[in-house]
Amino acid sequence: MIRAHGLTKRYGAKTVVDDLSFEVRPGTVTGFLGPNGAGKSTTMRMLLGLDAPTRGRATIGGRAYATHPAPLQEVGALLEARSVHPGRSAFHHLMALAHTHGIPRSRVEAVLDLAGIREVAAKRVKGFSLGMGQRLGIAAALLADPATIILDEPVNGLDPEGVLWIRNLLKSLAAQGRTVLVSSHLMSEMALTADHLVIIGRGRLLADTTVDEFVRQSGTGSVKVVTPEAGHLGELLAGPGVEITSDSPGVLEVRGTDAEHIGRTAAAHSLPLFELTPHAVSLEQAFMDLTHDAVEYQATTTAQGATTPTGVPA
Numbered sequence: 649m650i651r652a653h654g655l656t657k658r659y660g661a662k663t664v665v666d667d668l669s670f671e672v673r674p675g676t677v678t679g680f681l682g683p684n685g686a687g688k689s690t691t692m693r694m695l696l697g698l699d700a701p702t703r704g705r706a707t708i709g710g711r712a713y714a715t716h717p718a719p720l721q722e723v724g725a726l727l728e729a730r731s732v733h734p735g736r737s738a739f740h741h742l743m744a745l746a747h748t749h750g751i752p753r754s755r756v757e758a759v760l761d762l763a764g765i766r767e768v769a770a771k772r773v774k775g776f777s778l779g780m781g782q783r784l785g786i787a788a789a790l791l792a793d794p795a796t797i798i799l800d801e802p803v804n805g806l807d808p809e810g811v812l813w814i815r816n817l818l819k820s821l822a823a824q825g826r827t828v829l830v831s832s833h834l835m836s837e838m839a840l841t842a843d844h845l846v847i848i849g850r851g852r853l854l855a856d857t858t859v860d861e862f863v864r865q866s867g868t869g870s871v872k873v874v875t876p877e878a879g880h881l882g883e884l885l886a887g888p889g890v891e892i893t894s895d896s897p898g899v900l901e902v903r904g905t906d907a908e909h910i911g912r913t914a915a916a917h918s919l920p921l922f923e924l925t926p927h928a929v930s931l932e933q934a935f936m937d938l939t940h941d942a943v944e945y946q947a948t949t950t951a952q953g954a955t956t957p958t959g960v961p962a
Contacts, residue, residue, distance in 0.1 A: 649673055649827055650695060650796060654704035657690050657851075664690045666851040667704070672829045672844075674795075677822045679842030679859070680831040681935060683943045687851035688831050689727070692800055695829075696725055708796050708827075720749050724789035725798040729781040729805075734774030738765055738784050741773060742791060749792055756791070763787035764813065778805030786814070796827040803837060815841045835932035847935065849942025859931060866934035871907045873900040874923035875914065884913050898922075 650672035657665040665687040672678045682688050693699040695706045697714040706712065709722050716722045732741050742756045760766045763783040768776070776784065782805050789797060797818075803811050818841055822828045829846075832838050838845075838859075845862055847855040855862055875881055878900050882892050890904035902910060907926045914921050 649709065650798075650829060651707045652691065652695065652704070653706070655691060655694055655701050655706060656703040657687070657694060657699060658702045664851050665694070665701075665848075668848065668851065668853055669704075670846045670853060670856050672827055672846070674825050674827045675822055676843040677818050677828045677830060677841055678844045678846060679838040680829055680846050680848075681835075681838065682848040682854075683939050685850075686848045686939075686942065688848065689800060690851075691848070692725075692727060692798060692829075692831070695798060696723065696727070698727075718749055718792070720745065720751075720792035720794065722794055723796045723798060724792065724794035726782075726785040726789045726802060727798075727800045729778070729785040732773045732781070732784065735772055737770050737772055738776075738787075739769040741784065742788060745788055745791055751792055755793070759787040759790050762790065762817075764810075779807060779810055782806055783810070786817075794826075797821055797829070799828075799830045801832055802830060803832060803834060811837065835930070835935055839931040847938060849939045852942075854938055854942065863929055863931055863934050866929050866937055869929040870901050870903045870927045871905070871910055872923060872925040872927065873902055873910060873921065874898055875900070875919060875921050877914075877919040880917070881910075881914055881919050884917060885910060 653669050655665050655668040656663065668687070668691060680688055680692070690699060694701050695708065695713065697712060709716070713719060713723060736744070739756065739760065742759065743753070745751075746753070746756050760769050763786055765780060765783050765787065768780060773781065773784065782802060786799070786802060789799065802814050806814065815837065818828055818830060822843070830841070842859055844858055845855060846853070857865075873881065876898055878894060878898050882894075882900055885892060885902060885905065890902065893901045895901070907924050911921065911924055
């Protein structure tokens, strides 16, 4: 289990992580989410003892990472895929790590196969693509068969087959009872992979909940309504908390109420409905709604469709 208690990190006058507390339990894939600059990477570095917290404490398996006698067997981590000597081959990189913990060559061979990089094992890492470097980093993280896995943006650079591979891998590791913490900016992938979410913004905890509960609490989504009486129905549905928009004649997008209420209202006034389709809130939309005020770098869209930083003339 991973525990963060009151983690705070300051660099001069800037507070990057602010009194952050959460737990990551075994048997689940926990997504660690937040906008750019939220403090995710700094938090992960504090979990692994790479950065010392200004205040607070982090433990993995009940103790600080640096105090584990065989840390690779307790925690497998990937924070930066390129932190490998470029002149070494993938095989020799893994063997160098293996020698530090008495890990046999057979295990190195096994993780090369697991990561799908057996064919390039003899090649120097400096010639690897970003995706191949990610696979090597994940192989290194799993080398000592650790109980806890911490991965920062593991799908960066992976092709669709690689993304599917890492998704299934993370799920299988959690199913084995391991503790899995993974950060990503790909909300669609997190929706398919994560069971639990820890979301931070400006270094503070914003949410600590299951994916299903987070999406459910974010709202009812919208309902697409197609009717020749769009104007009349819109007037009947209008009220506090109800938002109605229309992109084309006869089509309404209704937020703030559900399909059942819309259908009953239409029936009560004998209004025909050609379509009544609920659209659930996506994890991406729920995340954007939650973190809107915590985004450090805002962008606006110009009339021509180009984006410019907020406050900067196009």
